[in-house]
Amino acid sequence: MVDVQADPLESLRKRTSEKWVSYPPDVLPLFVAEMDYPLAPVIAEALIDRVRASDTGYVAGPLPAGEAFAGFAERRWGWVVDPERVRTTTDVSVGIVESLRRAIQPGDGIVINPPVYPPFFDLVREAGGALVEVPLLDDGNEYGLDLDGIERAFVGGARAILICNPQNPVGHVHPRSQLAALAELAARYDVTVVSDEIHSLLTHSTATFTPFLSVSDAAREQGVAVTSASKAFNLAGVKCALMVAASDRSLALLDGMSVEVGWRTSILGLHASVAALTHGDDWLDGTIAAIEASNALLAGLLAQHLPEVGYRPPSASYLGWLDFSALGWSDDPSIRALAAKVALNAGPSFGTQGGGFARLNFACAPDVLTEAVTRLAQAARR
Numbered sequence: 001m002v003d004v005q006a007d008p009l010e011s012l013r014k015r016t017s018e019k020w021v022s023y024p025p026d027v028l029p030l031f032v033a034e035m036d037y038p039l040a041p042v043i044a045e046a047l048i049d050r051v052r053a054s055d056t057g058y059v060a061g062p063l064p065a066g067e068a069f070a071g072f073a074e075r076r077w078g079w080v081v082d083p084e085r086v087r088t089t090t091d092v093s094v095g096i097v098e099s100l101r102r103a104i105q106p107g108d109g110i111v112i113n114p115p116v117y118p119p120f121f122d123l124v125r126e127a128g129g130a131l132v133e134v135p136l137l138d139d140g141n142e143y144g145l146d147l148d149g150i151e152r153a154f155v156g157g158a159r160a161i162l163i164c165n166p167q168n169p170v171g172h173v174h175p176r177s178q179l180a181a182l183a184e185l186a187a188r189y190d191v192t193v194v195s196d197e198i199h200s201l202l203t204h205s206t207a208t209f210t211p212f213l214s215v216s217d218a219a220r221e222q223g224v225a226v227t228s229a230s231k232a233f234n235l236a237g238v239k240c241a242l243m244v245a246a247s248d249r250s251l252a253l254l255d256g257m258s259v260e261v262g263w264r265t266s267i268l269g270l271h272a273s274v275a276a277l278t279h280g281d282d283w284l285d286g287t288i289a290a291i292e293a294s295n296a297l298l299a300g301l302l303a304q305h306l307p308e309v310g311y312r313p314p315s316a317s318y319l320g321w322l323d324f325s326a327l328g329w330s331d332d333p334s335i336r337a338l339a340a341k342v343a344l345n346a347g348p349s350f351g352t353q354g355g356g357f358a359r360l361n362f363a364c365a366p367d368v369l370t371e372a373v374t375r376l377a378q379a380a381r382r
């Protein structure tokens with residue numbers, strides 16, 4: 001396995017991405033979902049190779065990415081994907097909006113399950129839908145989809161549901177049984193399921209990711225998966241995402257989109273994604289190992305220095321959902337955190353369930369994480 005380590009802060013501060021230009025240098029940026037690890041060499045080489053060849057025109061079609069993703073899905077999850085049923089687009093957000101737009105009539109209800117990735121609220125509106133919130137269930141130990149609440153929303157006329165598997169920000173990997181039950185409900189009420197699986201490539205070794213389209217015929221009939229190599233390989237800026245269908249019905253939904261949706265894929269993004277999905281397994285395993293180590297470090301640091309903060313370590317990806325309510329840091333603890341020179345994401349932006357919470361990105365070096373928790377702990381004692 002490759003030993004993946006975060007770049008030092010001096011090099012990171014030379015990056016021009018949102019993470020590194022939004023705050024002054026005395027702030028540790030642990031907010032937006034970008035990782036501090038370097039690009040996998042195999043991806044860097046693919047990009048440099050295409051740039052050297054001046055190969056920066058329009059994409060010719062989705063097939064290379066479809067083939068690369070089908071290989072990846074079979075190796076990693078035993079999921080058989082037909083490359084001919086994969087389409088590309090600019091990014092996962094665009095894939096979600098365009099899928100939802102095709103699935104509903106303007107004004108129809110679209111279900112989301114907060115706390116969830118904040119742009120979901122906007123993507124539903126951008127697709128012309130009306131938000132129907134059915135919050136995640138949380139018994140204090142386990143999260144879960146509220147299938148009864150979802151059924152009530154379907155009975156009430158919602159025409160689509162946008163799920164997040166694994167769920168950002170809580171890092172919950174939805175179990176097969178719940179996904180299968182959701183697919184049955186979707187079939188019964190003829191609802192389209194759009195499954196955002198962008199974090200699935202970063203499922204930890206302690207958990208098993210189940211692709212929605214692999215659970216049943218009902219799921220294949222009702223569902224579309226939208227995913228990307230971008231979270232796992234830090235490729236958000238090169239713009240390529242995959243929309244996957246597994247039935248004639250869902251393929252018709254993808255192919256009913258305007259052709260521009262596919263043309264807006266970046267050719268550099270396509271080549272980077274093909275390289276990642278074809279040759280990136282070792283690097284990905286190293287990245288997951290680094291993330292798991294960071295997850296354990298964060299849990300230990302919080303237990304030692306900030307025991308008032310509630311933390312249930314995620315089973316996928318690198319986002320920690322921290323409950324500051326016992327500290328009384330108001331509805332939005334990221335304000336106090338920023339005063340302590342640590343930039344976190346505001347919990348309430350993930351839905352009202354996020355009051356008292358903040359999200360911390362721990363895909364960083366151990367010393368950065370240690371310093372961040374130290375600063376937060378000092379602020380708590382002040």
Ligand SMILES: Cc1ncc(COP(=O)(O)O)c(C=O)c1O
Nearest residue numbers: 033091092093117168196198236
């Ligand atoms: C659940 C989820 N979906 C979508 C995105 C955005 O993906 P993209 O940049 O491909 O639109 C993110 C980014 O963090 C995310 O966490």
